[in-house]
Amino acid sequence: MSKLRLTLENSLNDLKDGDGRISLATQAALLVFLITLTLTSASIQKFLATNLDQMLGADMVLETHAPLTIAEEGSLRSLVDGVSRTRLSGITLTHGDVWARVQLKSVDDRYPLEGTLGIGENPAAPEHAASRGPAAGEIWLDARLATKLQARVGETLTLHEAPLVVSAILLHEPDRLMEGHSVALRAMVHEDSLSHTMPVGGKDRTRYLVSGTPEELAELEAWAGEALPAARIIKKYGGRHPLATFWQRTENFLGLASVILFFLGAVALDMTNRRWLAKMRYRLAIYSSLGTPLCTGIAMALGGWFMMFVIAVLVAIIAAAIAHVAIIAELQTVFPGAQVSWDMAAMLKTVGLLLVLLLALQLPSILQLSRASLLALIRHVGEGRYVWLRLLCGLLPVSILAAVYSDNWLLTGMTLAAIGVALILMMVLTWGAVRLGDVWGRRRAGLLPFAFFMMRQRLFTKSAQVMGLGLCGLLLLFTLMLMRDLGTMMEGYARTHDGNLIVSEAQESHVEALHVWARENGAxxxxxxxxxxxxxxxxxxxxxxxxxxxxxxxxxxxxxxxxxxxxxxxxxxxxxxxxxxxxxxxxxxxxxxxxxxxxxxxxxxxxxxxxxxxxxxxxxxxxxxxxxxxxxxxxxxxxxxxxxxxxxxxxxxxxxxxxxxLPEAAWDKLALLWQQHPTLELAPLRELTERFDETLAIVTKVTSGYAGMILLLALFVLAASVSGFRADDRQKNGLLMSMGLKDGDCLWLNFHDWVVTALISAVGAIAGTWAAGLMIYEGQFGMTYRPDLLWVAGTIVLMVAIVCLVGYLACRQSLKASVRDLLGG
Amino acid sequence: MKTAIELESISHEFAAHGESIRLFDNLSLTIRTGHSLAIVGPSGAGKSSLLSIAAGLEAPTGGSVRFFLKGTAVDARTLRAHSGFIFQHFHLMPELDAIGNLALPLRLKGDRRAFDVAADWLEKMGLKDRARHWPHQLSGGEQQRIAVARAFISSPDFIFADEPTGNLDARTSEGVTSLMFDCAKETGCGLVIVTHSRRLAAFADNRLHLEAGRLEVAA
Structure with missing residues (x-):
C-alpha cells in the first residue's frame, strides 16, 4: 500500500515539472481527439441503426438499375405478397424560366408498404400523414424544390409534355434513408403519370419494396443472389446500409488524420521521455541503494507512468464529452434527429488502443531503465545508444494506428513515405553538417567552431532534436499547404476547367439537339x-x-x-x-x-x-x-x-x-433545352462552384479543427524540445561561464546551436513537404504540385526565426541562475 | 551465525581506448558486521571499484566474492536488499522534502510507520525544524546528515560509504563522521568507507591502504 501511495505521490510530483506537464498535455490532446471521434462515430452509427428500423419503408428493398423483366418480376411477386415498385430518375424540372435538377421518384399504388408519407400545403405548413403517394397527374415537390422553382400547390408543371398538378409539398418519405447522404432536390409522381416514351437515364434505379415473413425474405434473397447478381439488397435487420458505410469512410479519413497527429504526439513524448528516463534512472538507482530490487523500481516507474495516463484519460473524457455534445449538435443538420449517446465499450477500446500504442513508445525507455545502476551514482557509466530502437518504436505504433484506421492505403503509404524521406534527409544532414563543421572548426578559434564541437559531442541527442522539430515542421507545413491549395483549387476551378457548362450525361438522342442548340445560341x-x-x-x-x-x-x-x-x-x-x-x-x-x-x-x-x-x-x-x-x-x-x-x-x-x-446570353435559353430534354444532365459551373462552396464550408470546418489540433501538438513539440534539452544547456552554460565567458557569449553560442538545428529541421521539413506534395497532390487530388519558391523561402525563414527565438528566450531565462546552480543542472 | 562479505584473491581491470588497465590483483578481504573498515589511497587506485565489488554492484574480473547473511550464503541481489549507501554527492531525491527522503527506505519496504520513525530520526539529528525543507534549501552538511540517517533508518547489515565527507568542510565533516560511526555502533552493522581523509579513516576499527594494486594495513 505504501509503495502504491509513493508511486502516486511520485506521479503528482512529476507533474510539477515542465516535462511532466507537456507529456500529460500531449497524451490528453491525443485522447481527446480519438475519444471524441469514437463517441461521435458511435452516436451516428446508433442513429443510423435506429433510423433503418423506422425509415426503410419495408422489410427489405431490392434495388436494380434497370427494371426487372416481366418474368423476373413475376418470380419476385410469386415469392412474397407485399411488393411495391418505385423508380428514381435524374431529370430537370422547369417552372417558367426557373429550372432545377431533381431526383424524381415514381411510385405505384401500394407505396409505401410500411410507415407513412408526410405532406403539407406549403413548405412551412404543419405535416400530416398520407398512406399513399400522389395520384396520376399529380406531382409532389419537396420543400426546397418548391422554393427553388417558386411553385405552389395548385400550379401546373410540364414534364415531357405532360402537365402535372402540384398537389402537395413532400415533407417525409419512409424510405428516405435509401438515398444516403444525398442532398438532391426531390419530387414524387405516380408511375402512370410518366410517359412511356420518356428515355431512361443510365443512373436510374428501380426499387422493389418488399414485406413478408422471415422465411419468405430468406427465399427471396437466395433467389435474387442467383437470378439478379447486379441487384443490391438492403434488409431492415442485419444489412449494411449506405449511410453507415459513408460515415465509416469519413471516420476512417479522420483516423488517418489521427495517424499524423499521433506522430506529432510521439515526437513530443519522445522528447520529454529523455528527461523522464534520466529522472527514473536516478530514482531507481537511489531506490537500489536503499535495498529495493530493480524490478520493483521499474514496476513503480511504470505504475507512475500509468497513473499519469489515467489522469490524462480523466481530463480527456471530460473535454471529449463536451466536444462530443457540441459536434452532435452541429451534425444534426446533416443527420436530423441524431442524439448524443455514450458508447462506453467503444470508448474503452479506443483508450485501450492508445494505451498499447503509448506503451510501445515507452518500450525503449523501459529497456534502458532495466540498465539503471547504483554504480552510476558512484561513478559515471556510459548510456547505451537507443536511437534506432526509439525510431523503430515510434514507427511501429504509427503503422499499427494506420492499419487500424486507414481507409486509403495509397494515401497512408505516401504520407509515411514522405515522412521517411524527410527523416533520412535530416539524419544525413545533421550528421554531415555537424561532422563537417567540427572538422572545419578544429583549427579555428571562435564560438561557431566551438558550437560545432559541442554539437559533435552530443550528436545523438542533437539528431533526435532535429528530427523531432523537422517532423513537426513537415506535418504542420503539409497540412497548412494542402488546406491552402485545396481552397485555391476549388476557388479557381472555374478558371482552369474546360468550358463553363459540364455535360454530365447526354443520351444519343440528345447529341444532335445539343449541337443544334449550341449553334443557335452561339455556344x-x-x-x-x-x-x-x-x-x-x-x-x-x-x-x-x-x-x-x-x-x-x-x-x-x-x-x-x-x-x-x-x-x-x-x-x-x-x-x-x-x-x-x-x-x-x-x-x-x-x-x-x-x-x-x-x-x-x-x-x-x-x-x-x-x-x-x-x-x-x-x-x-x-x-x-x-x-x-x-x-x-x-x-x-x-x-x-x-x-x-x-x-x-x-x-x-x-x-x-x-x-x-456558353456565352452569357445563352444561359437564359437553357430552360428551353431542358423542357424538351428533361433527362439531359447539364451542370453549369456556377452551380458546380456553389456545390463546391457548400462542400468547402464543411471541409474548412473539419480542417480548421484539425489544423488547430496540429498547431497545439506542434506547440507541445517545441516546448518539449526546449524543456527536454534545457538541463544539458544549463550545464553547458554553467561550465562556460565558470571559464570566464560572459552571458552574451553563452547566448551567442546557443544561438549558433539553435540556428544549425532549426536550419536542418526546416530543410528537412521542406524536403518532406515537397516529397509529399509530389506524391500526394497528383495521385490523390488530381492537382499539379507547383511549390511557390518565395513561400518556401519565407517558411524556412519563419521556422528558423521561431525556433531560434524560443531557444534564445529559454537560454536567457536559464542564464539568470548563478554559475553554481547552472553547473548543478 | 556469520554475516560477512568474503573477497578471495580478487583482481580487477577495465578497458579504455583499447588498452587494459589493471587496478589490483590477488586481493583478499573479509568484511563483518559490527566492525568498521576504512579504505584509503590515492585517486585512481581503485578504491571505488573495490567498494562496488564488495557491495555486489559489479563482479571482479578474477577471484571470487561470497556473501553470507546469518550463516546462509546469498547472492549479490539479496545482499543489496540488506545494505545501505552513503554518497559523496548526497543524492537526496530533489522532489521529496527532508522527512520524505528519510522515510523513503521504510516506505519502500512497506512500513506504515515510516513517517513517525523518520520524525524520530530527524529529532535525534537536531533537524526537526527542517522536516519540510527541500534538499536545495538545506546546507551540504544537513543534506549529508539526512543521507546518513536515510542509509541507517532501515537497519541494514552493511553500509557502504563513498567519500562521504568529500563535499564538506572540516567542521561539518566531523559532525557527519561522528553521526555515521555512532549509528554504525548503535545498529551493529558493518561499515565500509572509501576516503582520502586520514581524519575520517582514523575513526574506523580497521584501515587499509590501496595503492599500485596492493592492499596493506594502514597505520
Missing amino acids: KVLALRPFIYAKLISVNGKRLNDYMQKPSDTLATLQEPIRLTWTDRLPANNRLAGGTFWQPGTDDWHQISVEPEVMTDMGFSYSDTLTYQIGEQRHDFTLVASHAFQAGGGSITFWFQMPMSARAHIEAPSRFMGSME
Whole structure:
C-alpha cells in the first residue's frame, strides 16, 4: 500500500515539472481527439441503426438499375405478397424560366408498404400523414424544390409534355434513408403519370419494396443472389446500409488524420521521455541503494507512468464529452434527429488502443531503465545508444494506428513515405553538417567552431532534436499547404476547367439537339466522350462484396454502375502508368485499362478478370494496362477504358459526357433545352462552384479543427524540445561561464546551436513537404504540385526565426541562475 | 551465525581506448558486521571499484566474492536488499522534502510507520525544524546528515560509504563522521568507507591502504 501511495505521490510530483506537464498535455490532446471521434462515430452509427428500423419503408428493398423483366418480376411477386415498385430518375424540372435538377421518384399504388408519407400545403405548413403517394397527374415537390422553382400547390408543371398538378409539398418519405447522404432536390409522381416514351437515364434505379415473413425474405434473397447478381439488397435487420458505410469512410479519413497527429504526439513524448528516463534512472538507482530490487523500481516507474495516463484519460473524457455534445449538435443538420449517446465499450477500446500504442513508445525507455545502476551514482557509466530502437518504436505504433484506421492505403503509404524521406534527409544532414563543421572548426578559434564541437559531442541527442522539430515542421507545413491549395483549387476551378457548362450525361438522342442548340445560341461544344454504364459484379469469379470487404471511396463508387469508355489510343490527357495498352484496331476486345488509384485501393493485378453487367449481359475483361490522368488535353477522364472494337459486341445505349462554353446570353435559353430534354444532365459551373462552396464550408470546418489540433501538438513539440534539452544547456552554460565567458557569449553560442538545428529541421521539413506534395497532390487530388519558391523561402525563414527565438528566450531565462546552480543542472 | 562479505584473491581491470588497465590483483578481504573498515589511497587506485565489488554492484574480473547473511550464503541481489549507501554527492531525491527522503527506505519496504520513525530520526539529528525543507534549501552538511540517517533508518547489515565527507568542510565533516560511526555502533552493522581523509579513516576499527594494486594495513 505504501509503495502504491509513493508511486502516486511520485506521479503528482512529476507533474510539477515542465516535462511532466507537456507529456500529460500531449497524451490528453491525443485522447481527446480519438475519444471524441469514437463517441461521435458511435452516436451516428446508433442513429443510423435506429433510423433503418423506422425509415426503410419495408422489410427489405431490392434495388436494380434497370427494371426487372416481366418474368423476373413475376418470380419476385410469386415469392412474397407485399411488393411495391418505385423508380428514381435524374431529370430537370422547369417552372417558367426557373429550372432545377431533381431526383424524381415514381411510385405505384401500394407505396409505401410500411410507415407513412408526410405532406403539407406549403413548405412551412404543419405535416400530416398520407398512406399513399400522389395520384396520376399529380406531382409532389419537396420543400426546397418548391422554393427553388417558386411553385405552389395548385400550379401546373410540364414534364415531357405532360402537365402535372402540384398537389402537395413532400415533407417525409419512409424510405428516405435509401438515398444516403444525398442532398438532391426531390419530387414524387405516380408511375402512370410518366410517359412511356420518356428515355431512361443510365443512373436510374428501380426499387422493389418488399414485406413478408422471415422465411419468405430468406427465399427471396437466395433467389435474387442467383437470378439478379447486379441487384443490391438492403434488409431492415442485419444489412449494411449506405449511410453507415459513408460515415465509416469519413471516420476512417479522420483516423488517418489521427495517424499524423499521433506522430506529432510521439515526437513530443519522445522528447520529454529523455528527461523522464534520466529522472527514473536516478530514482531507481537511489531506490537500489536503499535495498529495493530493480524490478520493483521499474514496476513503480511504470505504475507512475500509468497513473499519469489515467489522469490524462480523466481530463480527456471530460473535454471529449463536451466536444462530443457540441459536434452532435452541429451534425444534426446533416443527420436530423441524431442524439448524443455514450458508447462506453467503444470508448474503452479506443483508450485501450492508445494505451498499447503509448506503451510501445515507452518500450525503449523501459529497456534502458532495466540498465539503471547504483554504480552510476558512484561513478559515471556510459548510456547505451537507443536511437534506432526509439525510431523503430515510434514507427511501429504509427503503422499499427494506420492499419487500424486507414481507409486509403495509397494515401497512408505516401504520407509515411514522405515522412521517411524527410527523416533520412535530416539524419544525413545533421550528421554531415555537424561532422563537417567540427572538422572545419578544429583549427579555428571562435564560438561557431566551438558550437560545432559541442554539437559533435552530443550528436545523438542533437539528431533526435532535429528530427523531432523537422517532423513537426513537415506535418504542420503539409497540412497548412494542402488546406491552402485545396481552397485555391476549388476557388479557381472555374478558371482552369474546360468550358463553363459540364455535360454530365447526354443520351444519343440528345447529341444532335445539343449541337443544334449550341449553334443557335452561339455556344461551343468543346468535348463529348462516349461511354456506357457498366456495373462491376465480380473479380476473378468472386462477387465484388466477397472480393473486397474493406470500405473505401473506390469500393463505394464501384457498388454503383460506372462509366466505361472505349478508345483505340491512349487519350491525350492520360499517360501509361503500367502494363501494355492495346494496339489500335485490335480484335481482342476483352481488354481493359484501369486507373492506378483504383488498382491499388481494390488490390487489382494485371491479368485479373473483371466481370461487368452491361444491360442484360455480362462481359469479362482482362486487366492489361493502367492509365493515369495528366494535365493538358481536357479534364474528362475515365476510371475504366476498353478497346474501340469492344463497343460493337456490347448491347447498351451509348451516353456522352463533355463540356461546353456558353456565352452569357445563352444561359437564359437553357430552360428551353431542358423542357424538351428533361433527362439531359447539364451542370453549369456556377452551380458546380456553389456545390463546391457548400462542400468547402464543411471541409474548412473539419480542417480548421484539425489544423488547430496540429498547431497545439506542434506547440507541445517545441516546448518539449526546449524543456527536454534545457538541463544539458544549463550545464553547458554553467561550465562556460565558470571559464570566464560572459552571458552574451553563452547566448551567442546557443544561438549558433539553435540556428544549425532549426536550419536542418526546416530543410528537412521542406524536403518532406515537397516529397509529399509530389506524391500526394497528383495521385490523390488530381492537382499539379507547383511549390511557390518565395513561400518556401519565407517558411524556412519563419521556422528558423521561431525556433531560434524560443531557444534564445529559454537560454536567457536559464542564464539568470548563478554559475553554481547552472553547473548543478 | 556469520554475516560477512568474503573477497578471495580478487583482481580487477577495465578497458579504455583499447588498452587494459589493471587496478589490483590477488586481493583478499573479509568484511563483518559490527566492525568498521576504512579504505584509503590515492585517486585512481581503485578504491571505488573495490567498494562496488564488495557491495555486489559489479563482479571482479578474477577471484571470487561470497556473501553470507546469518550463516546462509546469498547472492549479490539479496545482499543489496540488506545494505545501505552513503554518497559523496548526497543524492537526496530533489522532489521529496527532508522527512520524505528519510522515510523513503521504510516506505519502500512497506512500513506504515515510516513517517513517525523518520520524525524520530530527524529529532535525534537536531533537524526537526527542517522536516519540510527541500534538499536545495538545506546546507551540504544537513543534506549529508539526512543521507546518513536515510542509509541507517532501515537497519541494514552493511553500509557502504563513498567519500562521504568529500563535499564538506572540516567542521561539518566531523559532525557527519561522528553521526555515521555512532549509528554504525548503535545498529551493529558493518561499515565500509572509501576516503582520502586520514581524519575520517582514523575513526574506523580497521584501515587499509590501496595503492599500485596492493592492499596493506594502514597505520
